[in-house]
Amino acid sequence: MESTHTHHQVAASVQRLQSQFGAAPEVAVVLGSGWSDATLQVQDGTALSYAELPGFPRPRVEGHVAEVLVGRLAGPTGVQRVAMLRGRAHTYETGDCAGMNVALRSLKAWGVKVLVLTNASGSLRPHMPAGSLMLITDHINAPQRSPLTGEQGSERFVDMAHAYDLELRAHAVKVARRSQLALGQGVYVWAQGPQFETPAEIRMFAAWGADAVGMSTVPETIAARHAGLRVMGLALMTNMAAGLSTEALTHALTLQQAKASGQRAAQFLAEVVAGMSELESIRS
Numbered sequence: 224m225e226s227t228h229t230h231h232q233v234a235a236s237v238q239r240l241q242s243q244f245g246a247a248p249e250v251a252v253v254l255g256s257g258w259s260d261a262t263l264q265v266q267d268g269t270a271l272s273y274a275e276l277p278g279f280p281r282p283r284v285e286g287h288v289a290e291v292l293v294g295r296l297a298g299p300t301g302v303q304r305v306a307m308l309r310g311r312a313h314t315y316e317t318g319d320c321a322g323m324n325v326a327l328r329s330l331k332a333w334g335v336k337v338l339v340l341t342n343a344s345g346s347l348r349p350h351m352p353a354g355s356l357m358l359i360t361d362h363i364n365a366p367q368r369s370p371l372t373g374e375q376g377s378e379r380f381v382d383m384a385h386a387y388d389l390e391l392r393a394h395a396v397k398v399a400r401r402s403q404l405a406l407g408q409g410v411y412v413w414a415q416g417p418q419f420e421t422p423a424e425i426r427m428f429a430a431w432g433a434d435a436v437g438m439s440t441v442p443e444t445i446a447a448r449h450a451g452l453r454v455m456g457l458a459l460m461t462n463m464a465a466g467l468s469t470e471a472l473t474h475a476l477t478l479q480q481a482k483a484s485g486q487r488a489a490q491f492l493a494e495v496v497a498g499m500s501e502l503e504s505i506r507s
């Protein structure tokens with residue numbers, strides 16, 4: 224059960240999505256830093272501002288794009304309709320880690336089946352330098368905060384054992400092989416930010432078994448699993464994590480590296496999503 228307020232927002236947003244775009248696409252993507260080039264691959268796209276969608280995140284930076292873009296992605300093996308969410312709420316903006324709940328629940332209620340979460344991350348592994356892509360196999364919720372705090376009912380006790388869908392992971396690996404792209408795989412650890420981590424924190428995360436660190440994705444995966452969406456996570460390494468290189472960490476570096484690798488990341492994302500049209504479990 225969810226609060227009446229949330230429930231109304233979801234109902235209103237679904238109605239708006241439906242009247243703008245018609246039936247839901249099977250797949251939705253949340254575009255993180257460095258992934259926005261993926262919108263260039265969308266054919267026959269139409270957009271709807273988050274401002275029209277009750278409960279969707281409000282952009283905090285003036286002029287920042289905050290919209291849903293719906294269209295088709297064509298790949299070598301098929302065409303897939305997709306909804307791209309440009310702009311996400313980060314916990315570090317307000318302290319609220321439930322800022323994407325309504326958006327994700329609305330996608331599910333509209334009829335979306337698969338959610339692809341993308342982000343920019345710091346790498347904890349020398350074999351994944353800046354520019355590398357990593358398929359998320361599992362995560363560590365370091366702050367131990369939940370977007371489900373306050374939820375009622377037994378569904379809130381979400382099984383997180385296979386949060387990152389095995390069939391979708393196998394699919395991404397297959398697409399990477401076909402494209403001869405080196406796709407890393409590993410564990411993503413959520414650090415709330417907005418400050419970067421200390422070298423001591425990074426050594427601790429590495430000892431825990433983390434391979435990449437970032438400030439998003441985990442609350443969304445939890446909310447999406449609670450909503451019943453299948454989840455895939457793709458991380459773009461924009462830097463070596465704190466203490467692992469002599470380079471000072473800045474947001475400018477993140478954006479610069481994201482831009483440098485963004486085209487390849489976007490191309491891969493488009494191929495992965497387009498290829499989902501082959502998957503029986505998504506088509507039917």
Ligand code: HPA
Pocket residue numbers: 343344345346414419420436437438461462463464465472477
């Ligand atoms: N730490 C946290 N978040 C990040 C990083 C990082 O090193 N790089 C990009 N996002």
